[in-house]
Amino acid sequence: MGRRKKGDDVSGWVVLDKPDDMTSTQAVSAVRRIFNAQKAGHAGTLDPLASGILPIALGEATKTVPWLMEARKTYLFAIKWGVSTDSQDREGKVVATSDVRPTPEAIRAALPDFLGEIDQVPPQFSAVKVDGERAYDLARDGETVELEARRVMVYEAELVSTEGEDLATFRVRSGKGFYIRALVRDLAAKLGAEGHVWRLRRTAVGPFAEAESVTLDALEDLRHKGAASERLKPVETALDDIPALAINGEDAFKLRQGRPIVLLPHVVETLKPQFRDRTIAGQDASRAVLALFQGKAVALGDVRAGKFSPTRVFHLADQ
Numbered sequence: 001m002g003r004r005k006k007g008d009d010v011s012g013w014v015v016l017d018k019p020d021d022m023t024s025t026q027a028v029s030a031v032r033r034i035f036n037a038q039k040a041g042h043a044g045t046l047d048p049l050a051s052g053i054l055p056i057a058l059g060e061a062t063k064t065v066p067w068l069m070e071a072r073k074t075y076l077f078a079i080k081w082g083v084s085t086d087s088q089d090r091e092g093k094v095v096a097t098s099d100v101r102p103t104p105e106a107i108r109a110a111l112p113d114f115l116g117e118i119d120q121v122p123p124q125f126s127a128v129k130v131d132g133e134r135a136y137d138l139a140r141d142g143e144t145v146e147l148e149a150r151r152v153m154v155y156e157a158e159l160v161s162t163e164g165e166d167l168a169t170f171r172v173r174s175g176k177g178f179y180i181r182a183l184v185r186d187l188a189a190k191l192g193a194e195g196h197v198w199r200l201r202r203t204a205v206g207p208f209a210e211a212e213s214v215t216l217d218a219l220e221d222l223r224h225k226g227a228a229s230e231r232l233k234p235v236e237t238a239l240d241d242i243p244a245l246a247i248n249g250e251d252a253f254k255l256r257q258g259r260p261i262v263l264l265p266h267v268v269e270t271l272k273p274q275f276r277d278r279t280i281a282g283q284d285a286s287r288a289v290l291a292l293f294q295g296k297a298v299a300l301g302d303v304r305a306g307k308f309s310p311t312r313v314f315h316l317a318d319q
Contacts, residue, residue: 005038005039006038007032007036007037007038007039008035008036008037008038009038009059009317010035010036010037010038010058010059010229010232010317011058011059011060011061011235011314011316011317012057012058012059012061012232012233012234012235012237013055013056013057013058013061013208013232013233013234013235013237013238014031014035014055014056014058014214014219014231014232014233015053015055015208015209015212015213015214015231015233016031016053016054016055016056016213016214016215016216016219017051017052017053017054017210017213017214017215018046018050018051018052018053018054019051019215019216020048020049020050020051021048021049022048023048024042024045024046024054027042027046027054027056027216028040028041028042028056030216031056031058031216031219032058034216034219034220034223034228035058035223035228035229035232037058037059038059039058039059039062040056040057040058040059040062041056041057041062041065042054042055042056042057042065043055043056043057043065043068043069043071043205043206043238044068044069044073044205046202047089047181047200048091049089049090049091049197049199049200050200050201050202051200051201051202052075052076052200052201052202052203052210052213053202053203053204053205053208053209053210053213054202054205055068055205055206055208055238057238058232059235060235060297060314060315060316061235061238063235063300063312063314064235064236064238064239064300064312065238066280066281067238067239067242067280068205068206068238069176069281070175070176070278070279070280071176071205071206071207071238072155072173072174072175072204072205072206073173073174073175073178073202073204073205073206074171074172074173074202074203074204075170075171075172075173075174075180075200075201075202075203076160076169076170076171076200076201076203077169077170077172077180077184077197077198077199077200077201078163078167078168078169078170078197078198078199078200079167079168079170079184079187079188079195079196079197079198080166080167080195080196080197080198081098081100081101081102081165081166081167081168081188081193081194081195082097082098082099082100082101082166082193082194082195083096083097083098083194083195083196084096084097084185084188084194084195084196085196086124087123087124087181087196088123088181088182088184088185088196088197089181089196089197089200090196090197090198090199092196096194097194098192098193098194100191100192100193100194101165101166101193102168102191102193104159104162104168106191107159107168107187107191108159110187110190110191111157111158111159111187113190114154114157114183114186114187115154115155115156115157116153116154117151117152117153118151118152118153118154119149119150119151119152120149120150120151120152120178120179120182120183120186121147121148121149121150121182122147122150122179122182123179123181123182123185124145124147150177152174152175152176152177152178153174153175153176153178154172154173154174154175154178154183155173155174155175156171156172156173157170157171157172157173157183158170158171158172167198173204180197180200181196181197184196184197206238206240206241207237207238207240208237212233214231218231219231234296234297235297235314235316236290236292236296236297239290239297239300242288242289242290242300243271243274243275243288243289243290244289244290244291244292245263245267245271245289245290245291245292245303245308246292246293247261247291247292247293247298248293249293251291251293252291252293252298255291255298255299255301255308255310255313256298256299256313256315258310258313259310260301260307260308260309260310261307261308262306262307263303263306263307263308265306268303268306271289271303275287285302287302287303287304288300288301288302289301289302289303289308291308291310296316297314297316298313298314299311299312299313299314300312300314
């Protein structure tokens with residue numbers, strides 16, 4: 001007999017508005033405690049100094065985390081000019097100063113160089129692994145390591161406002177693996193200035209945005225009222241851009257057993273136009289489809305050769 005898991009069988013997404021001065025791991029633990037959930041995870045780390053959208057997956061929703069990790073993210077952040085730090089944010093040690101204060105015109109002229117698919121070297125203080133160790137651990141020990149540039153995508157980058165000469169606020173929409181602190185480092189260098197992240201807020205991750213987020217205090221209040229589940233979004237919410245396949249009860253039963261189902265030719269033809277090139281966790285997911293029974297997620301899988309073969313099966317308490 002298997003060991004009974006601690007906690008409740010809770011599944012879904014919580015769109016948390018993470019406060020600053022809290023790590024993403026601490027935030028996940030707090031939400032897991034509020035729901036007394038058996039399992040929890042998050043889709044994309046936020047630095048402790050950053051606030052904003054941290055999607056937290058509970059239970060079966062953790063199976064969809066790799067998909068949300070690939071989602072586009074939007075950030076609102078401010079650069080403080082005149083000082084650079086070793087961590088590229090306000091928590092680091094000062095490593096350089098300058099009297100240069102870039103003008104709004106100069107900033108706007110420089111931003112196009114950071115649009116589209118670009119090469120970006122991660123910050124020294126990052127979670128990138130170097131010989132099995134995290135770069136930020138090496139950096140804290142005073143070591144400087146050579147990190148390889150990575151291809152990242154920037155969809156939008158704009159100067160929103162300025163506060164005197166010292167602060168400039170930006171909005172950026174980017175893809176996976178993009179570092180705001182690295183952008184600040186590189187933008188300052190291009191402008192012949194010094195600068196670091198003064199404040200940072202993530203305003204959207206994929207389908208999740210500020211308007212539907214909830215704070216920890218609000219969640220705690222709902223928990224005391226026995227209503228925390230009101231802020232729990234369905235597992236399939238994170239898969240909003242994946243083709244959906246409505247199935248019957250018999251096929252749902254087969255999929256939950258991990259067995260493939262046969263699709264009628266016209267169903268396959270209906271799905272084909274919705275396929276697009278995508279890679280999830282290093283695997284080809286160009287023909288990925290979400291199977292739904294009565295509007296509830298049953299399985300993620302691939303459609304090939306007239307069959308839907310499950311790769312992730314969801315075992316939800318209300319199914």
